[in-house]
Structures are given as structure tokens and as C-alpha cells.
Amino acid sequence: MTTLCSHRLVLRPLSEDDLPSLVAWRNDPEVSRYQGWVLPYTLEMARSLLGEGLDLGADGWVQRAISSPTGELLGDLGMCTEGAQAEVGITLRPGAQRQGYAAEAMRTLLGHAFGPLGVRRVFASIDPRNAPVARLLERSGFRLEARLERSYLHRGAWVDEDVYAVLRDG
Numbered sequence: 001m002t003t004l005c006s007h008r009l010v011l012r013p014l015s016e017d018d019l020p021s022l023v024a025w026r027n028d029p030e031v032s033r034y035q036g037w038v039l040p041y042t043l044e045m046a047r048s049l050l051g052e053g054l055d056l057g058a059d060g061w062v063q064r065a066i067s068s069p070t071g072e073l074l075g076d077l078g079m080c081t082e083g084a085q086a087e088v089g090i091t092l093r094p095g096a097q098r099q100g101y102a103a104e105a106m107r108t109l110l111g112h113a114f115g116p117l118g119v120r121r122v123f124a125s126i127d128p129r130n131a132p133v134a135r136l137l138e139r140s141g142f143r144l145e146a147r148l149e150r151s152y153l154h155r156g157a158w159v160d161e162d163v164y165a166v167l168r169d170g
């Protein structure tokens, strides 16, 4: 089980105690607007995240809680590794946004992925209308690689998808 630490954050495995808060923010309309999870998001769905791999770097999705060093839960992030590539997704709860926590968490995750894990390409797939995550990715060194038009059906509407990626060797 990999727990990663940075100046203000601890990225640790999710626990059962985290789930009620996670369910609350995943059902928040502002937080969920551009996200792919099914609504209403239930405790059972959240519980399935606990079983999603424990070791960062093992193939498949791994979830981490983003917490303060004193244990305050700020959000969650996921990384899906497949060979030398990894996909990432990140959420901060309302009240924890706009303070640089997401950038700090992403920097920490990228350092681990490109360092000990030996990943060569990290990417994120986002709804182009999701401006905060586009800013986060660009600030974190990702470049827009592709715009897929009307790529998938999201809550009854066909939406575009932007693929951002950052390469280990630039």
C-alpha cells in the first residue's frame, strides 16, 4: 500500500470512514457536472472503490484519499496504470478547491509515477467545458493532444472529450 506525502497533503488508501463524505461530494451537482459516475452515487458504489487495487502501479484503477496531515479529508484521486501508461482523475470537495491542493496532489502523483513506477505517459480525459481541470492539467505540464467530437453519451447528451497527456521525457 503506497501512501505518498507532500508539504500539505497525504495521499493514502481510502477507508470505510471516508465513504460518507466521498458520497456527499460525488452527489454535489457542481462536483459531478462533468464526471462520468452514475447519479445518485450510493454508498455501495463508493464501497467498490475500497476494493480497487491497493498498490499504486499495479495494473488497473487505484484510488487514494487526499487528506491533510491532520486527517481532514479534502478529496480523492484515481490512477489507472496499464503498462507504461497511466490515466488519472481527481476531485476536491467543495471548500477544499482553489487553494492549490489539486496541483500539489498531481505533482506528487506524477513524481511517483515517473519515478519509482517507471511510467512514461500520464493522461487525462476531460469534458472540454470543465475549465478548472483544464487549468490544473496545463499547470501540471499536460498538453492537449486531441479533441474527440461527440465522443460519448453523458447523461443523455453526446459530449466532446479532450485528451491531455504529459510524457516523462517531455
Ligand SMILES: CC(C)(COP(=O)(O)OP(=O)(O)OC[C@H]1O[C@@H](n2cnc3c(N)ncnc32)[C@H](O)[C@@H]1OP(=O)(O)O)[C@@H](O)C(=O)NCCC(=O)NCCS
Binding pocket: 030, 031, 032, 034, 035, 088, 089, 090, 091, 092, 093, 096, 097, 098, 099, 100, 101, 102, 103, 104, 124, 125, 126, 130, 132, 133, 135, 136
Ligand atoms: C478539477 C479540480 C480538482 C481542480 O481543483 P482546483 O481547486 O481548481 O485546483 P487547485 O487545487 O490546484 O487550485 C488552483 C486554484 O487555486 C488558486 N490558489 C489559491 N491559493 C493557492 C495556493 N496556495 N497554491 C496554488 N494555487 C492557489 C490558484 O490560483 C488556482 O486558481 P485558478 O484555477 O482560478 O487559476 C476541481 O475543480 C474539482 O474537484 N472539480 C470537480 C471534479 C472534476 O471535474 N474533476 C476532473 C476529473 S479529471
